[in-house]
Structure formats: C-alpha cells, structure tokens
Amino acid sequence: MSNKAHSLLWNIGQLRAVLPRSRVLRIYPLGFCRPEVVYSKWNPRKRLLNGFEDGLRPSVRYLFQGILKSVDDCTQTKGVKHAGVFKFGRVLCPRRLSSDSEHSLVSDGASDHDLMKINFHHSSSEDVLTKKMRPTPMSHKKLAQECNSLSDVLDTFSRAPTFPSSSYFLAMWTIVRRVSGDKRRFEIQLMFSHPAFHQLCTQMMREAKIMHYDHLLFSLNAIMKLGVPQNALMVQTLLRTIQERINECDERCLSILSTALKTLEPCMNVNALRAGLRILVDQQVWKIEHIFTLQTVMKYIGKDTPFALKKKLEMKALKELDRFSVLNSQHMFEVLAAMDHRSVVLLNECSKVVIDNIHGCPFKVLIGILQSCRDLRYQNEDLFKGIADYVATTFEIWKLKQVIFFLLLFEDLGFRHPDLMDKLMERVVEEPGALNMRNIVSILHVYSSLNHISKGQNKEFLEAMTSALTARLHHISAENLLSTVYSFCLMNYFPLALINQLTEKKIINELLTSGDTEKNIYKLHVLNTCLKLDENACYKATHIPLPQLPLSPAHPNDRAAEVLSNLLEGDGCFSRNVQLPHNYHIDFEIRMDKNRTQVFSFSDVDATSATDMQRVAVLCVPKFVYCLNSSHPRGLFAMKIRHLKAMGFHVILIHNWELRKLRMEDAVAFVKAKIYSPKALPTTDATVESMG
Known part of the structure; x- marks a missing residue:
C-alpha cells in the first residue's frame, strides 16, 4: 500500500x-x-x-x-x-x-x-x-426447506434481508405448491396481511434494475402465481423493467418470459412486452438450440402472432424434427393448438411417432392430443384408430369416466370406433348402477350422434340406460331430461316414462323460459317430429305448442342442377330447394313411376295417379354428415333419411366432393345411375333400414 x-x-x-x-x-x-x-x-x-x-x-x-x-x-x-x-x-x-x-x-x-x-x-x-460483512445470498430452495409457511419466509426476511428479493418470492411459491387448495388460500391471505410483505415488495422494486434478468423473470412468474394483482405497482414496475432490459434475454430467459406472459392479462405494459418478445424471437429463432425452449416459445407466444413468425417457428421445428424425442412429438400437438397454427406436415410426422409409441402413453397425454386435433381441425384416421385400438385393447385398466372422455372427443372429431363402443355397451349392460347422471347424458349423446347400433346388444343397452334414468326421474333436471329423450329419439327409441315426464306443462314452460332456449326449442321440435313420423313411436302425444323455427338455409348446388338439367333435358322435370313439413328441406325433387324407369314433368303430374308415382328426394351432401372416412351416416342425417322415407320419398344421396371431381359427361352418367338404378346406394340404404 x-x-x-x-x-x-x-x-x-x-x-x-x-x-x-x-x-x-x-x-x-x-x-x-x-x-x-x-x-x-x-x-x-x-x-x-x-x-x-x-x-x-x-x-x-x-x-x-x-x-x-x-x-x-x-x-x-x-x-x-x-x-x-x-x-x-x-x-x-x-x-x-x-x-x-x-x-x-x-x-x-x-x-x-x-x-x-x-x-x-x-x-x-x-x-x-x-x-x-458479506453474507452469501439466500437460496430459495434452502429457504423453502427451512420454512413451513409463507409467514416463516417473511419473518426470515424481516430479521435479515438479503439480496436478491427474488429468493423470497420463489421460496413462497415453492411452499404454496406443496399445500392443498384451502390451505393455499389461507396462506396467501396471511401473506398479504403480514407487516413485512409491503417491505419485501418495496425492496423488490428497488432491486429490479440490478437483479439478474432470469431472477427478475422468475420473480414475476412467482408473484403472479401468488395472486398479487396485475395492476399493483410492483407488478407494473417489473413489467416495465423487463421490457427495458429485454436485450439481456438469452435462450433460457426466452422460455421463462414466454411462460410468464401466458398468465398476464392484456394491458399496455404486457402488450409492449409481448411485442418485444416477438421481435426478439424473430431475430433469435434460428439460434435456439433446445427443443424444449422452442416448444415453450411456440406454445406461449400467442394466437395473434403474425403468420410469418408462426411459419418461421414451424420451419425451425421441421428442421429439428430428427432431434425430437417421443415426448417432444407428443407435446407438439398441444404446442400447435396453443399457437393456433395448423401444420399438417409437422402433425403427420408427430402422429407417426405417437402411434409407434402408443403403449404406456398416459391418459392426460392422449386426451391432450385429441383435444389439440379438435382445436386444429386436424383429422388423421390412423392416429385416431391407433389411440382407440389401444384403449379397446387395454379396456380393463381404464376407468369408466376415462373411456367416456375418449368417446366424447372422438364424437367431436366425427370418428366412430365400433369395437371400443361395443365394449362400453357391454360394461353398461353389466353394471348400469355404476353410471351417474353425467355419464348417462354423455353416453347417450355420443351413441346417438355417431348413430352407433350394435345388433347383438342394442336392445339391452337402451333398456339399461332407460332403467338408470327412470330410477333418477324425480331428481333429474329439465335440461338433462330433454337431452336424454332427444338422444333416444335420434336412435328411434321412445321410453314412455321419460316422455310423459318431459311433456308435462311445467317442464315445457321451464325449458322455454330458462337455459339455452333456442337449443331447447329445436330439441322439442325434433321430439314432435319423431312422435308423428316414426313407426316405433307407439306413444302419440298431443302436439307441443312451440315457436316456429327459422327455415333451413338453401344451398345453391349449381353443379348438381346443371347435371340434372343435362340428364333430364330441361328444368321442368325437377324442382329445386323444396321446403317440406317439419322444417325439412331437400335440394331437388323428381317425380317418377314406381319402378323408377321414367321421369314425369311437373306439368304432367296432375294427370298421373298418385298410386303410380314415386317422389324422389335428391340430397347433395357434404362429408361431415358421415362418420370420418366412412359411408356411415351420423345421427341427425340418419334421422332425416328415416323421416323422408316416412313421408313417402325415395332418397338419393349425391356426394358433393365426388361430383366436383368429375367432368360433365361422367357426372351425368354418375347421377343417372343413381336415379334410374333400382338399387341406389345399397350400403347407405341398408344402414338406414337397419335403424328402423
């Protein structure tokens, strides 16, 4: 010196x-x-x-x-x-x-x-x-081990405050995660009333500008999870500081910041921070090394992210596809759904990995995959079949509510797996007492929507469901009663006790004045129609007065009209957009003889005896009226075909997606074969006949 x-x-x-x-x-x-x-x-x-x-x-x-x-x-x-x-x-x-x-x-x-x-x-x-004179900073892990409550952490802070303050918030969040819901709320309430909490918040704001950036981000995340209001001065100070120091964000911090932003409501500071994050991700996307970081950023960056940035993240994921683990592939479905980006190529590749490693896959992961497919409107029959086969093969290890959850998601996706649905029918027939009200409503909804009928045990299944409902008849709500009766109507089954209860004036008034009244009115109209048109409806109740439904929208179907005009040599032999009773609508109507070898002009119908004439209903149908990649009609469409037949029509189905692929000459030949052939659509007709 x-x-x-x-x-x-x-x-x-x-x-x-x-x-x-x-x-x-x-x-x-x-x-x-x-x-x-x-x-x-x-x-x-x-x-x-x-x-x-x-x-x-x-x-x-x-x-x-x-x-x-x-x-x-x-x-x-x-x-x-x-x-x-x-x-x-x-x-x-x-x-x-x-x-x-x-x-x-x-x-x-x-x-x-x-x-x-x-x-x-x-x-x-x-x-x-x-x-x-230089105490070592307190580790939040050690602090969480030494303290049993949030108050203990704050007491430790009040005795000897140390840098950084983030350790105390992280320790408190670690402790909170260990306790149950009721105790958690009590602990957080005590935290807010503790005299040292305000001082800790004040110290946190003072240290924000000198704290390590990752500690700052962890603190924000922990503070929000502890229930501190977002409009609090401390939270807004942290948001502003994080925004000012965003250039310090490395790959690890990108993951933390993306996760923290997901829990925040939109405000000026949050919007500015999210915009800064997107700019940073756009600049650093090709430098991201860890797949977990990439997926976290994609998951939490937001659905309103510009498409160009979504596409860049997708390309980065495709580039790293060879490095994906099984967990990465399973997680990618949820990531893309959270980002609202439908990458068919990426989903197809991840689907192959999921199918190959399906055994032992947890319930939560499989459900997350199906939910993401529904949200992304992604339909992969191989993936759905792989999951359904696995559940059907290991049926005994699944709880009843888990199987029902799978079927509800399959119904949303329009996928029908007969083997799995038959197995559930067997369990219902064997143990009808194991069903609660929610199970009953869900099962009936799935089976009626997918129009699943088992020839061997269909009657026993419907009787078991009716018995389970009848036992709860005096405790069932009006809406649940209507939902179950509506499902039975789609399946062409009419339990008298349930219908009698539903048609009571008190129940009808409740349905028309509370809940989702539009949906209730529609279901009551279906009940009215089924009771009048179905042969199996032996119970013919008086007409239930209901408000009129709006007319079904008419679809142009110009391509089909042009084909019919060329085939029948003019527009006089068929009628377009025909409105029928019970709010039914058909695209085209043709008048033919009983053998369906000759077409009558509508101007000549009056001269033709009604006994010698066959009314033909031509329906131009999209894919969604069938179960996924099959010719099996779904519940509402099957009921419509059943009722059109009851009204005297012969039903011809023209698939829109097939007609659009054909040239005019081929399309005319295709429609002609359906109209004049005595065995039009044997597969679909056979299915419909089996429903009656």
Whole structure:
C-alpha cells in the first residue's frame, strides 16, 4: 500500500474520533434504507466516507475495484442520483454480472478462497471481518426447506434481508405448491396481511434494475402465481423493467418470459412486452438450440402472432424434427393448438411417432392430443384408430369416466370406433348402477350422434340406460331430461316414462323460459317430429305448442342442377330447394313411376295417379354428415333419411366432393345411375333400414 493511501486512512480514523457521528440516510423498520435523492454532483469520495461513517471498514482494494465502479454504473438514472449506503446483511449485485464477474460483490456459492482473492495486502483479522460483512445470498430452495409457511419466509426476511428479493418470492411459491387448495388460500391471505410483505415488495422494486434478468423473470412468474394483482405497482414496475432490459434475454430467459406472459392479462405494459418478445424471437429463432425452449416459445407466444413468425417457428421445428424425442412429438400437438397454427406436415410426422409409441402413453397425454386435433381441425384416421385400438385393447385398466372422455372427443372429431363402443355397451349392460347422471347424458349423446347400433346388444343397452334414468326421474333436471329423450329419439327409441315426464306443462314452460332456449326449442321440435313420423313411436302425444323455427338455409348446388338439367333435358322435370313439413328441406325433387324407369314433368303430374308415382328426394351432401372416412351416416342425417322415407320419398344421396371431381359427361352418367338404378346406394340404404 502506498504511503499516501496509508496517510489518508490514518487521517480519516482520527477524524472519526473528533467529529460527531451523523447519518446521511434514515433507517426504516425491517432494516431497509431509503436513499435520499441528491441533485448535486455525486462524489465517490463522499460515498467512501459514508461507508466508514456507518462503521464498515472494508479493504481499500475491495472498495475501489468492486464498489465504486458498480455503484457508479448502477445507481445513476436519468440525472437523478441516489446516495448509496452499505449495510451489514445486505449485498448489492450489479445487473448483468455473472457469478464469476470480477466486479461481483458476492457470488452464489462463493467459497472462502474466492472471497479472499478479492482482498490482499491485509491482515488475517481484516479478512475474517470482511467475510462476516458479506453474507452469501439466500437460496430459495434452502429457504423453502427451512420454512413451513409463507409467514416463516417473511419473518426470515424481516430479521435479515438479503439480496436478491427474488429468493423470497420463489421460496413462497415453492411452499404454496406443496399445500392443498384451502390451505393455499389461507396462506396467501396471511401473506398479504403480514407487516413485512409491503417491505419485501418495496425492496423488490428497488432491486429490479440490478437483479439478474432470469431472477427478475422468475420473480414475476412467482408473484403472479401468488395472486398479487396485475395492476399493483410492483407488478407494473417489473413489467416495465423487463421490457427495458429485454436485450439481456438469452435462450433460457426466452422460455421463462414466454411462460410468464401466458398468465398476464392484456394491458399496455404486457402488450409492449409481448411485442418485444416477438421481435426478439424473430431475430433469435434460428439460434435456439433446445427443443424444449422452442416448444415453450411456440406454445406461449400467442394466437395473434403474425403468420410469418408462426411459419418461421414451424420451419425451425421441421428442421429439428430428427432431434425430437417421443415426448417432444407428443407435446407438439398441444404446442400447435396453443399457437393456433395448423401444420399438417409437422402433425403427420408427430402422429407417426405417437402411434409407434402408443403403449404406456398416459391418459392426460392422449386426451391432450385429441383435444389439440379438435382445436386444429386436424383429422388423421390412423392416429385416431391407433389411440382407440389401444384403449379397446387395454379396456380393463381404464376407468369408466376415462373411456367416456375418449368417446366424447372422438364424437367431436366425427370418428366412430365400433369395437371400443361395443365394449362400453357391454360394461353398461353389466353394471348400469355404476353410471351417474353425467355419464348417462354423455353416453347417450355420443351413441346417438355417431348413430352407433350394435345388433347383438342394442336392445339391452337402451333398456339399461332407460332403467338408470327412470330410477333418477324425480331428481333429474329439465335440461338433462330433454337431452336424454332427444338422444333416444335420434336412435328411434321412445321410453314412455321419460316422455310423459318431459311433456308435462311445467317442464315445457321451464325449458322455454330458462337455459339455452333456442337449443331447447329445436330439441322439442325434433321430439314432435319423431312422435308423428316414426313407426316405433307407439306413444302419440298431443302436439307441443312451440315457436316456429327459422327455415333451413338453401344451398345453391349449381353443379348438381346443371347435371340434372343435362340428364333430364330441361328444368321442368325437377324442382329445386323444396321446403317440406317439419322444417325439412331437400335440394331437388323428381317425380317418377314406381319402378323408377321414367321421369314425369311437373306439368304432367296432375294427370298421373298418385298410386303410380314415386317422389324422389335428391340430397347433395357434404362429408361431415358421415362418420370420418366412412359411408356411415351420423345421427341427425340418419334421422332425416328415416323421416323422408316416412313421408313417402325415395332418397338419393349425391356426394358433393365426388361430383366436383368429375367432368360433365361422367357426372351425368354418375347421377343417372343413381336415379334410374333400382338399387341406389345399397350400403347407405341398408344402414338406414337397419335403424328402423
């Protein structure tokens, strides 16, 4: 040490003995120091003197190499300078300095040897004193192990606050996750009322600009999970600070920031931060190395992300496809659904991996895959069949509600798996008492919507469901009663006890005045129609007075009209957009003889005996009226065909997607074969006949 420095220190020591002690800062409860705002020029030498004034005597090298440079860099903002103070029990950590930085006061997990490297030319007694003055930051994991409640964490903070404040919030969130729902709410309530909580929030705001960026992000996530309101000053301060320091975001921080943004409601700071994140991802997407980070960013970046950025993320995922693990492939469905981006190529590749590794796949993962396919409108029969085959093969290990959940999702996707549905029918017939009301409504909805009928046990299944409902007849709600009767009507089955209960005036009035009245009115219209047209409806109730439904929308079907005009040589032999009773609509009507060998012109119909004429209904149908990739009609469409036949029509089905592929000559031949052939659509007709 030079003679001048030694002389300076000796003089300072003499001054301390003569001059009265005075404090620059006011000391507040819980050990917090509120800095004074000083508008004059800040002198580092004064800073050094103030440090000695508080009774702290760190080494000269420690002060000049660590403190002066760090404080000068970190405490000056926008022309307003804060007088700093070094206080026992609190360690400042300059922002953006790693744990191995030479300017860091104390590194995480720093050894005594590392601390001694900072100071030299000192006596051993000075080294010991210096170490005591530099407490190691508290690890949130250790803190969570030592404390049993959120109040314990806050008590620890109030006794000896240490840097960084993020450790306390992370420890509290770790503790909260260990307890049940009721205790969790009680603990959080105690946290808000604890006297040290406000001080912790204040310290968090002060440290935000000097805290490591990843700690800042973890803190925001933990604070939001602890239930702190988003409009709180601390949360908005963190959001603004994170936004200002977003250039410090590395790959790990990208994942944390994306996750944190998902829990936040839109506001000015959140929107600005999300926009900054998207710009950052757009710049760094090709540098992302870890698949988990890529999927996390994709999952939480938002559905309103520009399509160009979604496409860039998709290309990055396709580029890394060879590195995907089985879990990555399973998770990609949920990722794409969260981003609302339907990448068929990526989904197809991941589907192959899922099918090949289906055995042992957890229920939650399989459900997530099916839900994502529904949200993305992605239909892959091989994937659905692979999952359904696996569930059917391992049927005994699944709970009843799990199988029903699978079937509900399959119904949403329009997929019918006869083997799995037959197995559930067997269980229902064997154990009807195991069903609760929700199970009954769900099962009937699925089986009626997919029009699934088992020839061997259909009657036993319907009777078992009716018996289970009848036992609960006096406790069932009006809407559940209507839903179950509606499902029975689609399946051409009419339980008298349930219909009698439903048609009571009190129940009808309740359905017409509460709940989803539009849906209720539609279902009651279906009940009315079935009771009048279906032969199996032996119970003929009086007409239920209902509001009139709006007419079914008419579809142009210009292609089919042109084909019929060429085939029948003019428009006089067929009628377009025919509205029928009971709110039924058909695309075209043709009048033919009983043998369907001759077409009558509508002007000649009056001269033709009704007994010698056959009314033909031509329906142009899309794919969604059938189960996925099959000719099996779904429930509502099957009921319509059944009722058209009851009204005296012969039904001819023309598939729109097939007609569009054909040239005019081929299309005319195709429709002609359907109209004049005595065995039009044998597969579909046979299916419909079996329903009666």
